[in-house]
Amino acid sequence: xxxxxxxxxxxxxxxxxxxxxxxxxxxxxxxxxxxxxxxxxxxxxxxxxxxxxxxxxxxxxxxxxxxxxxxxxxxxxxxxxxxxxxxxxxxxxxxxxxxxxxxxxxxxxxxxxxxxxxxxxxxxxxxxxxxxxxxxxxxxxxxxxxxxxxxxxxxxxxxxxxxxxxxxxxxxxxxxxxxxxxxxxxxxxxxxxxxxxxxxxxxxxxxxxxxxxxxxxxxxxxxxxxxxxxxxxxxxxxxxxxxxxxxxxxxxxxxxxxxxxxxxxxxxxxxxxxxxxxxxxxxxxxxxxxxxxxxxxxxxxxxxxxxxxxxxxxxxxxxxxxxxxxxxxxxxxxxxxxxxxxxxxxxxxxxxxxxx
Amino acid sequence: xxxxxxxxxxxxxxxxxxxxxxxxxxxxxxxxxxxxxxxxxxxxxxxxxxxxxxxxxxxxxxxxxxxxxxxxxxxxxxxxxxxxxxxxxxxxxxxxxxxxxxxxxxxxxxxxxxxxxxxxxxxxxxxxxxxxxxxxxxxxxxxxxxxxxxxxxxxxxxxxxxxxxxxxxxxxxxxxxxxxxxxxxxxxxxxxxxxxxxxxxxxxxxxxxxxxxxxxxxxxxxxxxxxxxxxxxxxxxxxxxxxxxxxxxxxxxxxxxxxxxxxxxxxxxxxxxxxxxxxxxxxxxxxxxxxxxxxxxxxxxxxxxxxxxxxxxxxxxxxxxxxxxxxxxxxxxxxxxxxxxxxxxxxxxxxxxxxxxxxxxxxxxxxxxxxxxxxxxxxxxxxxxxxxxxxxxxxxxxxxxxxxxxxxxxxxxxxxxxxxxxxxxxxxxxxxxxxxxxxxxxxxxxxxxxxxxxxxxxxxxxxxxxxxxx
Numbered sequence: 166x167x168x169x170x171x172x173x174x175x176x177x178x179x180x181x182x183x184x185x186x187x188x189x190x191x192x193x194x195x196x197x198x199x200x201x202x203x204x205x206x207x208x209x210x211x212x213x214x215x216x217x218x219x220x221x222x223x224x225x226x227x228x229x230x231x232x233x234x235x236x237x238x239x240x241x242x243x244x245x246x247x248x249x250x251x252x253x254x255x256x257x258x259x260x261x262x263x264x265x266x267x268x269x270x271x272x273x274x275x276x277x278x279x280x281x282x283x284x285x286x287x288x289x290x291x292x293x294x295x296x297x298x299x300x301x302x303x304x305x306x307x308x309x310x311x312x313x314x315x316x317x318x319x320x321x322x323x324x325x326x327x328x329x330x331x332x333x334x335x336x337x338x339x340x341x342x343x344x345x346x347x348x349x350x351x352x353x354x355x356x357x358x359x360x361x362x363x364x365x366x367x368x369x370x371x372x373x374x375x376x377x378x379x380x381x382x383x384x385x386x387x388x389x390x391x392x393x394x395x396x397x398x399x400x401x402x403x404x405x406x407x408x409x410x411x412x413x414x415x416x417x418x419x420x421x422x423x424x425x426x427x428x429x430x431x432x433x434x435x436x437x438x439x440x441x442x443x444x445x446x447x448x449x450x451x452x453x454x455x456x457x458x459x460x461x462x463x464x465x466x467x468x469x470x471x472x473x474x475x476x477x478x479x480x481x482x483x484x485x486x487x488x489x490x491x492x493x494x495x496x497x498x499x500x501x502x503x504x505x506x507x508x509x510x511x512x513x514x515x516x517x518x519x520x521x
Numbered sequence: 522x523x524x525x526x527x528x529x530x531x532x533x534x535x536x537x538x539x540x541x542x543x544x545x546x547x548x549x550x551x552x553x554x555x556x557x558x559x560x561x562x563x564x565x566x567x568x569x570x571x572x573x574x575x576x577x578x579x580x581x582x583x584x585x586x587x588x589x590x591x592x593x594x595x596x597x598x599x600x601x602x603x604x605x606x607x608x609x610x611x612x613x614x615x616x617x618x619x620x621x622x623x624x625x626x627x628x629x630x631x632x633x634x635x636x637x638x639x640x641x642x643x644x645x646x647x648x649x650x651x652x653x654x655x656x657x658x659x660x661x662x663x664x665x666x667x668x669x670x671x672x673x674x675x676x677x678x679x680x681x682x683x684x685x686x687x688x689x690x691x692x693x694x695x696x697x698x699x700x701x702x703x704x705x706x707x708x709x710x711x712x713x714x715x716x717x718x719x720x721x722x723x724x725x726x727x728x729x730x731x732x733x734x735x736x737x738x739x740x741x742x743x744x745x746x747x748x749x750x751x752x753x754x755x756x757x758x759x760x761x762x763x764x765x766x767x768x769x770x771x772x773x774x775x776x777x778x779x780x781x782x783x784x785x786x787x788x789x790x791x792x793x794x795x796x797x798x799x800x801x802x803x804x805x806x807x808x809x810x811x812x813x814x815x816x817x818x819x820x821x822x823x824x825x826x827x828x829x830x831x832x833x834x835x836x837x838x839x840x841x842x843x844x845x846x847x848x849x850x851x852x853x854x855x856x857x858x859x860x861x862x863x864x865x866x867x868x869x870x871x872x873x874x875x876x877x878x879x880x881x882x883x884x885x886x887x888x889x890x891x892x893x894x895x896x897x898x899x900x901x902x903x904x905x906x907x908x909x910x911x912x913x914x915x916x917x918x919x920x921x922x923x924x925x926x927x928x929x930x931x932x933x934x935x936x937x938x939x940x941x942x943x944x945x946x947x948x949x950x951x952x953x954x955x956x957x958x959x960x961x962x963x964x965x966x967x968x969x970x971x972x973x974x975x976x977x978x979x980x981x982x983x984x985x986x987x988x989x990x991x
Contacts, residue, residue, distance in 0.1 A: 172912040179919035186926040188947060194942035297569035327570055353715045353818070358583045417607040476644050509642030516639035516657060 207244055210237055216249045228508035235275040242281045242300075247278030248272070279306045286312055291319065302331035310335060318345055325363060326358065336368030342376040349385040359388045363396075371398045378404075383415065390419035396425040402427070409435050414444060421447050425454025433458055440466050445475035456485030464489055471499060483510040487521065529904065535897050539892030540913050545880050547920035554767040554927040560764050561931055563827060568826060571709070577609060582708055584612035585781070586690040588681030590674050591617055595624045599633045602664065603694055605817035607734045613622030613661045618681045621648045621650075621671030630666050634658045647679040647792030655684065674777075675793035675800040676722060682792060684785060690787075692801075692831075694778045696725070699958030700828040701735040707781045707827040717820045718786040718812070719805055721775030721825035723759045723765075726752045730939065733829050740939050747840060749951045750959045751833040756928040760825060760935075768821035771874035773809070773854075775821070777801035783927070786812075786819075798978065799850015806858050815869045825935060841966045848886070848970030849978050855879055886967035893961055918956045 211281075213235040238245045252265050257315035273279075278300070285297035286309065298313050316328035317340060329344040350356045363370060370393060376380060378390050378401075390405070401423070408420030421439045424432050431453070439451035452470045455463040467489065470482035486499075499511050545876050555667055576582055584636050591598050596618065605615050617628045630636065638658035643652055650672035658664055663826065676693050689711060691885055710720040728751070729743035743749055766772040778801065787793075790811045795799045805821060834840040854880060855862075862879060864871040895989040896913075899905045933940075940948065970977070 169909060169912065172909070172916060176912060176916050176919060179916060179923060182923050183919060183926060186923065186930055188925060190930050190945060191942065192934060193930065194940070194945035197933060197945075198942045290566070292566040294569040299570075323567060323570055353761070353810065354713075356715060356844075357581065357712050362578075364579070474644075479642075509640070513641040515640065 192257045204247075204348065207237070208247065210476070211244070211248050211251055214447065215255070218272070219255060220246045231272055231275055234272060240281055242278065245276055245278050245281065261521070267380050273304070279304050279309075282306070283309060283312075286316075289319045295321075295324045296317075297421040298324075298331035299334075300438050302334035305335070307335060310337065314340055328359075330365060331364065333362045333365045334367055336366065338368045338373050338376065341366065341368075342373055345377060345385070346380055346407075349382050351428070352384055355385060356388050357391050358444070359385070370396055371400050374398065374401065383413070387415045387419040389417075390423050394419075397427055399428070406435060409439060414447075414520045417442075418446050418450070422450040425450045425457075428454060428457030430458055430460070433460065433463060437466055440470060448475070449471060449478045449481045452482050452485055456488050459489050460519060464491065464495075468495065468499065468507075473509055479507065479510040480513070481509075483514040486511065487514055532895065532899055536892070536896055536905060539888055539896065540917075542885070542888050543892065543917050544920070546885055547917065547924065548876075549881065550761065550822070550924050550939075553593055554761050554924060554931075556768060557764040558927070558931060558934075560768050561760065561934060564825065565935060569704075573987045575613070576705060576709065577984050579611065581712065582611055582705070583689050583711055584687040585704060585708060586681070586685030586687045586784070587613055587615045587704075588678055588685065588690055589615065589617045589680065589695050590677035590692065591622065591626050591695045592622055592671070592677070593618045593622045593624045593626060595622070595626045596630050596774075598626055598665055598834050601693075601698065601897065601908065602630065602634070603733055604698050605693070605744050606664075607701065608659070608699070608704055609701045610708070612687070613704065614665065614685065614687060616630050616665045616667060616685055618667045618669060618677040620669060620673065620677035621757075622911065625869075627666070627668055631656055633660050634664055635666070636661075636666050637682075641684075643683055644681055644744065645719075646788045647682055649666075649676050649680040649683060652684070671796060675795045675797065679792040679795075682787060685784065688784055689781055690784050691779065691781045692777060692914055694831065697724075697778045697829050697831040698732050699779055700737070701733075701828070703779070703827040703829060704781075707824050707891070710822050710824055711781070711783065714822075716818050717822055718808060719775055719821045720781045720827075721763065721772065721821075721823045722779040722781075722829050723763075723823075723825050724755060724776045724778050724829050724831050725759075726755050726833040727830035727983045728752070728833050728835070728902045730830065737830075737939055740943060740944060746951075746954075747837060747959075748835060749832055749948065750955045751840075752948060753925050753952045753955055754963075755770065756932045757834075757925055758933040760928050763788075763823045764825055766874060769869050770820055770822075771809070771822050771868075771870045771976055772823055773806050773870070773874055773878060774802040775805050776829070778831050779827070780805075784939070788834045797850065797853050798846050802850055803854045803857065806854050806861075810858050810861055811868045813861075813870065837962070841965070841969070844963055844966040845970035845973065847976060848883070848967040849861065849974050850881055851878065852971060853978055855883060883971070886964050889964050890968045894965075921956045922953050925949075925955065926966055931935065 180286075183456060186483070214230060214237055218227060218234055234248060249269055252269060252272075256266070257336075282297040282300045282304070283306070285293050286301065289297060294316055296300035301309050301313065310332070310371055313328050313331050313335075316324050317332065319325045319328070321386060329341060331339045332344075332389070345355065345359060345362065348358060363373070366373060370509050374389050374393050378386060390401070390408070393401075405420040405423045408416040409424055411420075417439075421436070421442075424435060436451045436454045439447050440447050440455060440471050442451070448470065452467055455466055467482050467485050470478055471486070473479050473482065496511070589601065590606075591597070602615060602617060617630055619630070636658040638654050639657045641655045643655075652667055652669045654668040656666040656668070665684065667680060667684055669677065672680075681692075682690060689708065690709075691704070699722070701864040707720050707722050711717045725750065728748040731738040743752070763772060763774075780801065782804075787804065787806060790804070790807045794803045797803055808819070809821065811968070834843050855875070858875070861867045861871045862875040869874070896905065896910065900907065900910050927951060929945065929952060933945055944961045
C-alpha cells in the first residue's frame with residue numbers, strides 16, 4: 166500500500182507541475198502577445214514622429230516634433246533605440262548620414278540617452294551593465310569612465326569584456342592595456358580580444374602596443390604583432406626585423422607577416438630568406454610580402470613558390486602573381502610548364518579572376 | 522508447473538522493470554529540462570549584452586564554407602542557394618556538391634547562376650570519389666558547384682571539405698533554410714571560445730510557418746496531426762536534450778541539417794564516415810573520441826538561437842522511414858565507438874553520455890515496446906493490480922506531458938514570437954495528445970530500426986517534403 170500511496174502523491178505532484186507549466190506558458194504567451202502589440206503600436210507612432218521630425222517645414226515645428234518624440238520615448242531605452250534605428254535606416258532624399266547624425270544629436274539633447282544607460286549601469290544585472298557600458302561608450306559619455314572601469318574588474322567575464330571594450334572605444338590606453346595583460350595567459354580567449362580591441366581602439370594604437378610589448382608574455386606579443394601588422398606602424402619595424410631573423414619560430418611568423426604588410430623594398434632580403442624558411446606559414450607570408458615589391462628578383466621568388474610542396478604557399482604565390490606585373494610569356498611558361506603543381510595553382514586563380 | 526511459475530515470475534518482475542525503467546527515463550528527462558531552463562535563461566540574457574549584430578561587418582569573424590550535398594534535389598536546390606546568398610554574414614562561400622544526381626540538379630544550378638567549368642587543383646585531404654568537374658560563376662563569385670561520382674552523402678560532404686577554402690564549414694540539407702542571422706550567431710561560438718570545434722544550431726519544423734529569405738513571416742497551425750506532433754517533439758529534443766548535453770560538453774549529435782565545424786579538426790579525424798546513415802552523429806562522436814584520446818582541449822557546443830527550418834515528414838510512412846534511419850544511425854555510431862562506453866578516459870562522454878545513449882536511447886525503445894504489450898497482457902491475466910496499473914499509466918503520461926509542456930515554455934521563453942498566445946495554447950494540447958498513440962508508434966518504429974539494422978544500415982530513404990512558401 167505504501168508504494169501505491171507514493172505513486173498517488175507522485176501523480177498529484179505531476180499534475181501540479183503541469184498546472185504550473187500551463188499557467189507559465191499562458192502568461193509568457195500573453196506577455197509575448199502584449200509585447201508584440203505594444204511594439205507594433207510604438208513603431209506606428211514612432212513612424213509618424215520620425216516622419217514629422219525629418220520633414221518638418223520649419224525649425225519651430227521640428228523642435229515641436231522632437232519634443233513629441235522625446236515624450237514618446239519617455240526614458241525607455243528600447244523605444245529610443247527603435248527611433249534612432251528608424252532615422253538611420255530612413256531612405257528619403259536629402260538625408261545623408263551627416264544630416265541624420267545631426268538630427269540624432271538634437272534628439273539626444275532632449276531625450277538624454279546617457280542618463281538612461283547610466284541608470285541601467287547603476288541598477289541593472291551584469292548583462293544590462295555590460296550593455297550599458299557599450300552604449301555609453303557609443304555616446305562618448307566620458308564622465309562615466311570611472312564607473313565603467315569598476316566593471317572591468319568584475320568576476321563576470323562578459324561584463325569585464327564589455328566594459329573593457331567600452332574603454333577601448335573611449336581610447337583609454339592604460340585600462341585597456343591592463344585588461345589585456347590580465348587575460349594574456351588565457352590563450353583560448355585573448356587572441357580574439359586583442360584583434361577586436363585593436364580594431365575598435367580610438368586612441369593611439371602604437372602607444373597601446375608599446376605598453377603591451379613592455380610587459381606581456383610571448384604569446385600576447387606575437388598576437389599583437391600579427392594584429393597590428395595591418396596598421397603598418399613604423400615604430401616597431403626594427404623589432405620586426407630582429408624577430409624575423411631570430412630563432413623563435415612563433416615570433417618569426419608574426420614578424421615576417423608584419424614586415425610583409427609594409428612592402429618596403431629595403432626588407433626584400435629578409436623576405437627572400439623567409440621565402441625559403443622550413444615553416445610554410447613563414448614562406449607564405451614572405452611570398453605575399455614580396456608580391457608588393459614587384460621587382461624582378463621578387464617576381465622570380467614568387468614564381469618559384471608556385472612549385473612549393475605546401476598547397477597554401479602555391480595558392481598564395483598564384484594569387485600574388487596576378488597582382489604583380491607578370492608577362493604573358495612568363496604566364497605561358499608556367500601554364501604549359503613541367504611543374505603541374507604550379508600550373509594547377511595558377512589556373513585555379515586565373516579562372517576566377519579573368520573572364521573566360 | 523515449476524517452469525510455468527518461473528515464466529509467471531519473470532513476466533511480473535519484467536513488468537516492474539519496464540515500469541521502473543520508464544519512470545527513471547522520464548525523471549532523467551525532467552532533470553534535463555530543469556538544467557536546460559537555467560541554461561537557456563543564462564544564454565538569453567547573454568545574447569542581450571553580446572550585441573551580436575555589432576559583428577555583422579567585423580573582419581574578426583571567421584569565414585565559412587557552406588557545403589550543400591545534393592542528390593536528386595532539382596526541386597529545392599536553386600531556391601535554397603538563393604536563400605543562402607542573402608545570409609547576414611560578411612565572408613562565406615557556398616559549395617553545392619552534386620553527388621551523381623540522376624535528375625536535373627546540376628543543370629538547374631549551372632543555368633540559374635550562369636556557371637562555367639573551371640580547372641582547379643583539389644587537395645584530397647580526405648579520400649573521396651572522383652570529382653569530375655568544378656563550376657564557377659563570375660556573377661556569383663562565392664558560389665562553387667562540384668560535380669562528382671555518386672558516393673553517398675558523407676562522400677559528398679568530404680568532397681566539399683576538400684574543395685572548401687575557409688577554416689569553418691557547415692553542412693546544410695538542400696531542403697532546409699537557415700535564418701538570416703543564424704550563421705552569425707553560431708560562428709560567435711568559435712570566436713568567443715577558440716576551443717570550440719563543433720557548434721550545432723536548433724532545427725525547427727517549418728510545416729505551417731511561412732519562411733521568406735531566411736526570415737519567419739508567420740505561423741499557421743499545420744493541417745496534419747502528425748506535423749503538429751513533430752513541432753512539439755522538435756522543441757523537446759532540441760531545447761531540452763541538446764541544451765543539456767552541450768552544457769556538459771558531451772553533446773553527441775549535431776543535426777545534419779545545420780552544424781558548424783572547424784575544418785582542420787574534421788580533417789584530422791578523417792572526415793565523414795562512409796556507408797553509414799548516421800554520419801551527423803558519427804562525426805561528432807568521432808571528434809569526442811579523438812580529442813579525448815589525445816587529451817586535447819575542445820568544446821562541442823549548441824546555440825539555441827541559431828535557427829534552421831526544415832520540412833518535417835507529412836505521412837506516417839515517411840516518418841517511419843525517418844525514425845528507422847535515425848535509430849540505425851544511433852546504433853551504428855554506438856557500435857563503432859563502443860570502446861568509449863564506461864571508459865573513464867573519455868570523461869563525462871564515456872561515463873554518462875555514451876551509456877545514456879545505449880541504455881535509454883537505443884534499448885529504451887525496446888523495453889518501452891515490450892512494456893506496451895506485456896503490461897496489458899499481464900493485466901488481462903490478472904497478475905497485475907488494476908489500481909497500480911492505472912496509477913502507473915497516469916504517472917508516465919503526466920511525466921511525458923511535463924516534458925513537452927516544459928519544452929513549450931522554453932520555446933516561449935526564447936522570445937521567438939513565432940506563435941500567438943492562442944497558438945501556443947493550441948499546440949500545448951498536442952503535447953498531451955502525443956502521449957496517446959503518437960509516442961508509442963514512434964517507439965515501435967525505432968524498434969523496427971533496431972531489428973532491421975543489418976538490412977537497412979546502408980540504404981537511403983527519400984522523404985516527400987513540402988516546398989517552402991515564397
